[in-house]
Amino acid sequence: MADPVIIAVPKGRILEDALPLLARAGIEPEPAFSDEGSRALRFATNRPDISLIRVRAFDVATFVAHGAAQLGIVGSDVLMEFDYSELYAPVDLGIGRCRVSVAEPVELAALDDPREWSHVRVATKYPALTRRHFEARGVQAECVKLNGAMELAPLLGLSSRIVDLVSSGKTLKENGLVEIEVIAEVSARLIANRAAFKMRSAQIGPLIDAFRQAVR
CATH class of the missing domain: 3.40.190.10 (Periplasmic binding protein-like II)
Known part of the structure; x- marks a missing residue:
């Protein structure tokens, strides 16, 4: 057999x-x-x-x-x-079903225009996907690789933005973050x-x- x-x-x-x-x-x-x-x-x-x-x-x-x-x-x-x-x-x-999205603190999002980015520092478990996404837009992405607890990165000053999986958005909201851009549906x-x-x-x-x- x-x-x-x-x-x-x-x-x-x-x-x-x-x-x-x-x-x-x-x-x-x-x-x-x-x-x-x-x-x-x-x-x-x-x-x-x-x-x-x-x-x-x-x-x-x-x-x-x-x-x-x-x-x-x-x-x-x-x-x-x-x-x-x-x-x-x-x-x-x-x-x-969910999505890979860029998120940042609510207070930053109030002032921010993603179309004006030239360089971003992002915490993510998807460094390759994140770099490809930003390179396609002519933005240089500095990726900090994390395997979890992504929402802590902006709170503790590790990075101003994160790229992570989002389904309901509840975890982002509870940590003072808001989704500002969808990279891919999953x-x-x-x-x-x-x-x-x-x-x-x-x-x-x-x-x-x-x-x-x-x-x-």
Whole structure:
């Protein structure tokens, strides 16, 4: 029997929405997957030819790009940040919708005109995406890389602006920040490793079709 197809799924907010999609695609993880106390990272499913790994969202793209997993579920923000040529994203899953936006303190926004920027200092976990966005507008972006608690950066003088994921805007508001520019709309995608897709198309092709049907 061929090795099982490994699907990388992200911890956190996308996973809750992804589980019903997995079920509709005929994939149900073993009970340990839902056990809050479990430290396991790899899980069997109801299908012997499929197993799941649960990793950080940013790592999903890396595992699949390097062929350690053959399929993955990840936000398009991560794909834009890494821009791996080894990845193929055949299905927009329509879940995890939000946006990557520029935000700044309310009092700065009252005086600010983004069209007049020539240089910005930005705290973000998306330095590549942020630089590309500002370069396209002729603005030099100095990026301070943070992995979380982005809203603290303007409060503590680390940077005057942030680039981060925004859904409701509630977290920004609670920290005295306001969204001033949307860089990209985001949703979760099913991704595949290109080489694996070619070499194991008999296994992976039907799985991709099952996700397409699940989305419909």
